[in-house]
Amino acid sequence: MTTSIGEAIGFWILGPIALAGGLGMVFARNAVHSALWLVLTMLSLGFLYMVQSAPFLGFTQIIVYTGAIMMLFVFVLMMVGRDASDSVVEVLRGQRVAAAILGVGIAGLLVGAVARSVTASVVGATLPTQNTGGIGLLVFTRYVAALELASALIVVGTLGAVVYTFAGRAKRQTASQRERVVARLQGPLEKYGSRSGPGVFATADSVATPALLPDGSVAPESLSEIIEATARERLGHQTELAHAGDEHDASAHTDHGHRVTGSQA
Amino acid sequence: MNPLPPPGTPGYTQALIADDPIWLTIVKVVAVFALLVFMTLFMIWLERRVVGRMQQRPGPNWNGPFGLLQSLADGLKLAFKEDIRPVLADKAVFFIAPVISTIPAFVAFAVIPLGPEVSIFGERTALQVADLPVGILVVLACSSIGVYGIVLAGWASGSPYPLLGSLRSAAQVISYELALGISIIGVVLYAGSLSTADIVSAQQGGWYIWLLPVSFIVFAISMVGETNRAPFDLPEAESELVGGFHTEYSSLKFALFFLAEYVNMVTLSAVATTLFLGGWMAPWPLSLIPGVNEGWLPVVWFITKMFVFLFVYIWLRGTLPRQRYDQFMRLGWKVLIPVSLVWLIAIAVLRVLRNEFGTISAPVVLMIGAVVIVVAIVVALMLPDRTEDDEDTAEPPVVGNYPVPPLDLTVPSSPPRRRRAVSSGSSKETAAVGTGQKEDA
Numbered sequence: 074m075t076t077s078i079g080e081a082i083g084f085w086i087l088g089p090i091a092l093a094g095g096l097g098m099v100f101a102r103n104a105v106h107s108a109l110w111l112v113l114t115m116l117s118l119g120f121l122y123m124v125q126s127a128p129f130l131g132f133t134q135i136i137v138y139t140g141a142i143m144m145l146f147v148f149v150l151m152m153v154g155r156d157a158s159d160s161v162v163e164v165l166r167g168q169r170v171a172a173a174i175l176g177v178g179i180a181g182l183l184v185g186a187v188a189r190s191v192t193a194s195v196v197g198a199t200l201p202t203q204n205t206g207g208i209g210l211l212v213f214t215r216y217v218a219a220l221e222l223a224s225a226l227i228v229v230g231t232l233g234a235v236v237y238t239f240a241g242r243a244k245r246q247t248a249s250q251r252e253r254v255v256a257r258l259q260g261p262l263e264k265y266g267s268r269s270g271p272g273v274f275a276t277a278d279s280v281a282t283p284a285l286l287p288d289g290s291v292a293p294e295s296l297s298e299i300i301e302a303t304a305r306e307r308l309g310h311q312t313e314l315a316h317a318g319d320e321h322d323a324s325a326h327t328d329h330g331h332r333v334t335g336s337q338a
Numbered sequence: 339m340n341p342l343p344p345p346g347t348p349g350y351t352q353a354l355i356a357d358d359p360i361w362l363t364i365v366k367v368v369a370v371f372a373l374l375v376f377m378t379l380f381m382i383w384l385e386r387r388v389v390g391r392m393q394q395r396p397g398p399n400w401n402g403p404f405g406l407l408q409s410l411a412d413g414l415k416l417a418f419k420e421d422i423r424p425v426l427a428d429k430a431v432f433f434i435a436p437v438i439s440t441i442p443a444f445v446a447f448a449v450i451p452l453g454p455e456v457s458i459f460g461e462r463t464a465l466q467v468a469d470l471p472v473g474i475l476v477v478l479a480c481s482s483i484g485v486y487g488i489v490l491a492g493w494a495s496g497s498p499y500p501l502l503g504s505l506r507s508a509a510q511v512i513s514y515e516l517a518l519g520i521s522i523i524g525v526v527l528y529a530g531s532l533s534t535a536d537i538v539s540a541q542q543g544g545w546y547i548w549l550l551p552v553s554f555i556v557f558a559i560s561m562v563g564e565t566n567r568a569p570f571d572l573p574e575a576e577s578e579l580v581g582g583f584h585t586e587y588s589s590l591k592f593a594l595f596f597l598a599e600y601v602n603m604v605t606l607s608a609v610a611t612t613l614f615l616g617g618w619m620a621p622w623p624l625s626l627i628p629g630v631n632e633g634w635l636p637v638v639w640f641i642t643k644m645f646v647f648l649f650v651y652i653w654l655r656g657t658l659p660r661q662r663y664d665q666f667m668r669l670g671w672k673v674l675i676p677v678s679l680v681w682l683i684a685i686a687v688l689r690v691l692r693n694e695f696g697t698i699s700a701p702v703v704l705m706i707g708a709v710v711i712v713v714a715i716v717v718a719l720m721l722p723d724r725t726e727d728d729e730d731t732a733e734p735p736v737v738g739n740y741p742v743p744p745l746d747l748t749v750p751s752s753p754p755r756r757r758r759a760v761s762s763g764s765s766k767e768t769a770a771v772g773t774g775q776k777e778d779a
Contacts, residue, residue: 105493109431112486119479129532132475136519140482141512144489148508151493151501204471205532294753 083124091117104150108143115139129204351535352469354455354462362458366467370447378600382409385652392656413593421589426496435494436587436594439487443601446480449473450608451535453618453636465618465637466535473534474522477609478515481564485511487598488566488573492583503582506663507566507573513667514563517556517674524553524678524685525613538617545616552681554614556674558650561610563670565602567651569658570666577660607647608640615643 094114101107115138122131212220248256284295358366383398383406390397398405423432453465470476485507492504526532528549529540547554563570574582581587584595611617618636619625621643630636661669 103428105428105431105490109490116483128470128472129475132472132479135479136475136482136515140479140485140515144482144485144508144512147486147489147493148505148512151489151505151508 080124084121087117087121087124090114091121104153105147108146108150111146112139112143115143127204129208351451351455351464351466351539352471352533354464355466355469358463359461362461362463363467365458366465367448370467371444374444374447374601374604375597377604378597379409379413381600381603381648382412382596384648385655388649388652389656392653416593416596417590419589421591422586424496424586427586428494428496431490431494432586433591435487435491436591436598437487438490439484439598440594440601442480442484442487443598443605446477446605447601447608449476449534450605450612451538451617452640453634454632456634464535469533469535472532474526474532474537474609474613477605478519478522481518481602481606482511482515484598484602487595488583491587491595492573495583495586497586499579499581500583500585503573503575503579503585507583509667510563510566510570510572510670513670514560514674517670517678518560518564520675520678520682521553521557521560522613523682524550527682527685527689534612534617538612538619541616541619545614545619547614550614550685552677554610556678556681557610557614558647559669559674561606562651562654563666565606565651566599567603568655569661571660572663572666575660603648603651604644607644607651610647611640611643615646 091114094110094112094117097110098107098114101110116135119131119134119139122128122134280297284292286292386408387397387405398408401407401411423429448467449470451464451466451469455462455464457463488507489504492500492502492507495501525537525546528546529537531537531540566573572582573579574584576582579585584592587595618631618640620627620630620636620639624630624639
């Protein structure tokens with residue numbers, strides 16, 4: 074098997090980039106930078122496929138791995154937080170040893186597979202003329218069992234994740250939007266509310282408009298702690314504040330249309 | 339050089355473009371770039387004018403005829419503004435994010451067939467920069483890379499609102515690209531090719547919007563989600579997230595995001611035209627005139643169809659309020675994806691039936707339709723009716739012209755008197771009434 078010049082050029086450009094991406098992923102301090110290096114590797118792998126005249130595989134690699142899977146990674150990393158740094162504490166016992174053994178094992182497998190494909194003569198598979206159709210034909214005829222098994226595994230994994238997420242959580246009684254609004258208005262906001270009592274003709278209905286006592290002074294109870302009240306000038310004539318301890322004969326004062334919050338006569 | 343396959347067969351355009359001389363390719367690339375930049379400027383103007391008209395105000399009308407030069411002026415102004423980088427920003431990513439978001443938007447347009455075979459300076463070619471055998475996947479790949487720009491921009495800005503915007507954007511893209519991809523599969527099934535030029539020539543007998551209406555609707559909805567446009571502009575929801583992912587961006591970097599958004603709109607409109615509206619082919623009554631689908635004239639049809647989509651984009655923005663985030667996700671996962679999956683299976687079954695048994699006779703189609711309708715009616719009858727809650731439906735009593743409170747209104751008891759705050763030096767000066775209270779204490 075020979076490689077064309079274009080293919081060789083493509084390999085010698087994309088190969089180092091992919092390798093750099095891998096190294097960058099391992100050595101980057103920041104988790105998001107790590108993910109980005111991996112994106113670079115995936116992209117150059119995709120382009121490598123295209124150079125080797127497998128455009129369907131190449132673009133699928135970009136769409137699936139770069140577009141969906143790495144995007145999920147980045148999403149999770151962002152959820153965790155920008156400044157979350159790697160913890161060096163070993164959580165699972167023996168994790169490093171296991172990782173080392175498995176890593177060496179996988180490396181051995183890969184080297185073996187690559188060595189075999191380099192040394193042994195490749196059996197000339199008859200390539201279908203159409204890339205996409207060929208893949209589709211193989212996937213849905215010869216390898217259909219493997220494909221179905223893999224997809225069943227993925228579905229089980231997804232369901233497991235969902236179950237774990239919702240396992241400890243009791244089913245919440247979700248209130249409708251209307252119920253929430255009613256609850257909110259009857260709750261802490263009620264005392265500031267400006268619902269007019271019987272026979273009161275309201276001219277202002279705002280929470281920011283304080284209620285006036287019969288002598289024209291502002292009822293301190295009606296002032297909200299969280300909203301700045303209407304400026305004194307805009308209230309007009311007398312807006313002197315009533316003394317705190319004073320008892321007011323609070324019959325309805327209609328001037329500013331507020332239900333007076335003192336005791337109703 | 340391989341001999342050209344006969345015109346009209348799959349792969350013809352590909353072979354036609356393959357032997358373009360290098361200067362012709364460069365001319366095409368420059369022309370597409372210029373077209374997209376021009377379209378961006380024009381779209382900004384058009385959007386402001388159309389939305390203005392919908393809101394009964396003139397819109398920009400000062401610079402140039404009809405205010406046409408307004409976006410040019412705005413663009414120049416933007417380029418000369420100060421470029422600000424937040425202290426907490428991640429330098430490299432902050433710089434590269436707008437570039438990542440802009441480049442794929444332009445690249446995706448390369449596979450759009452703008453017209454049929456023409457002759458440029460004596461060279462026969464098709465009005466398309468490149469025709470790949472997997473052309474439509476290029477569009478998907480570009481849009482999935484382009485989102486990295488938005489996501490990384492939000493992350494690299496180092497402040498909470500952009501981060502929220504980019505989180506939303508990531509989730510949005512993952513969910514809406516699925517629906518987009520599945521709706522494209524329907525078209526690919528019928529056209530029998532992933533190449534955009536072949537998809538257009540497969541629509542000679544009829545546009546896919548009539549054949550695959552469900553795919554078209556799903557595509558049109560996800561297309562708006564994919565371009566982050568109202569009512570799905572959650573990543574930059576300016577009433578919730580200040581500016582969303584581009585809050586911290588300014589000057590040319592911000593301009594690049596703006597450019598990317600509009601170029602994406604144009605590109606996806608062009609893709610929708612290619613997939614569902616017959617690409618550069620003339621619409622029905624005009625298509626009866628001979629020679630209308632040859633030469634340079636089809637570019638006009640193409641641009642016109644594209645502008646229909648672009649106008650709908652603007653129309654949507656002028657009409658619909660922004661969706662809430664959970665509603666948006668529900669629409670994507672619980673409506674669009676199931677609907678397009680069921681539709682995909684339905685058309686695949688139809689294809690198989692047609693391949694196995696030849697064409698299906700009209701009575702069979704009618705019978706299948708009748709069965710489907712009966713099943714739908716039965717299912718609809720079995721669904722429980724939504725119970726109308728009849729509280730609060732009573733009209734308030736009206737005396738004369740004034741609404742009066744109901745007779746049984748219970749006046750709430752007075753709240754307990756508020757505790758006076760222990761005066762602290764840090765209490766803030768509030769409005770006059772509030773200060774009065776403080777002086778009083």
